[in-house]
Amino acid sequence: xxxxxxxxxxxxxxxxxxxxxxxxxxxxxxxxxxxxxxxxxxxxxxxxxxxxxxxxxxxxxxxxxxxxxxxxxxxxxxxxxxxxxxxxxxxxxxxxxxxxxxxxxxxxxxxxxxxxxxxxxxxxxxxxxxxxxxxxxxxxxxxxxxxxxxxxxxxxxxxxxxxxx
Numbered sequence: 551x552x553x554x555x556x557x558x559x560x561x562x563x564x565x566x567x568x569x570x571x572x573x574x575x576x577x578x579x580x581x582x583x584x585x586x587x588x589x590x591x592x593x594x595x596x597x598x599x600x601x602x603x604x605x606x607x608x609x610x611x612x613x614x615x616x617x618x619x620x621x622x623x624x625x626x627x628x629x630x631x632x633x634x635x636x637x638x639x640x641x642x643x644x645x646x647x648x649x650x651x652x653x654x655x656x657x658x659x660x661x662x663x664x665x666x667x668x669x670x671x672x673x674x675x676x677x678x679x680x681x682x683x684x685x686x687x688x689x690x691x692x693x694x695x696x697x698x699x700x701x702x703x704x705x706x707x708x709x710x711x712x713x714x715x
Contacts, residue, residue, distance in 0.1 A: 552620075552625075554624075558623060559624070559627065560625070560626050560649055561629070562626070562628060562629065562648045562649055562652055563614075563629045563631055563641065563644035563647075563648040563651045564576055564629065564630050564631060564652045565633075565641045565644070565645065565652070565668040565671075565672075566633055566654035566656075566664060566665055566668060567633050567655075567661075567662035567664030568632075568633035568635075568662075569610075570633060571656060571657075572611070572633060572654045573597050573599055573611055573630055575652075575654055576597075576630040577590055577597055577599075579619055579621075579628060580598055580619050582621070583619030583620055583621050584619070584620075585619045595609075598615075599611065599615035599617055600615070610633075610634060611630060611631065612632055613632065613637070614632070614640040614644045615629070615630045616629055629644040629647070631644045633664050634664070635663070645671060646675065653665065653668055653669060
């Protein structure tokens with residue numbers, strides 16, 4: 551195993567509303583980093599982070615999962631969190647140990663209740679990141695609405711999941 555200087559390690563939580571794409575974003579990061587050779591599918595129960603039987607049966611994340619990859623000489627410790635508010639404590643714990651939070655907003659549905667909740671938590675903990683996809687202009691409207699929530703400093707980014715293939 552390669553040793554990393556503390557300055558070369560990034561720990562972050564991937565948070566957001568349920569079914570906003572958090573787990574698939576994490577799969578894409580692992581694929582781009584060369585940890586896996588193909589992305590899993592939630593419907594097939596083949597994603598790296600949703601490994602527990604209950605997660606495969608429900609097709610949702612119920613606990614936070616720690617994943618890791620290397621990118622640009624930095625070690626990325628990624629914490630994939632559940633989006634359902636029933637499991638908000640998993641996201642809260644992940645945000646406490648992370649250097650920052652990556653808030654994922656669904657490209658078509660925009661800002662939802664779970665998004666608002668994690669933004670409030672991010673603001674409380676001084677985290678404020680935003681990752682959002684964009685499809686048919688929905689992302690821009692959702693982002694404007696997100697900016698109105700007073701979430702703090704937000705950097706818009708559009709990251710195509712299939713860019714590394």
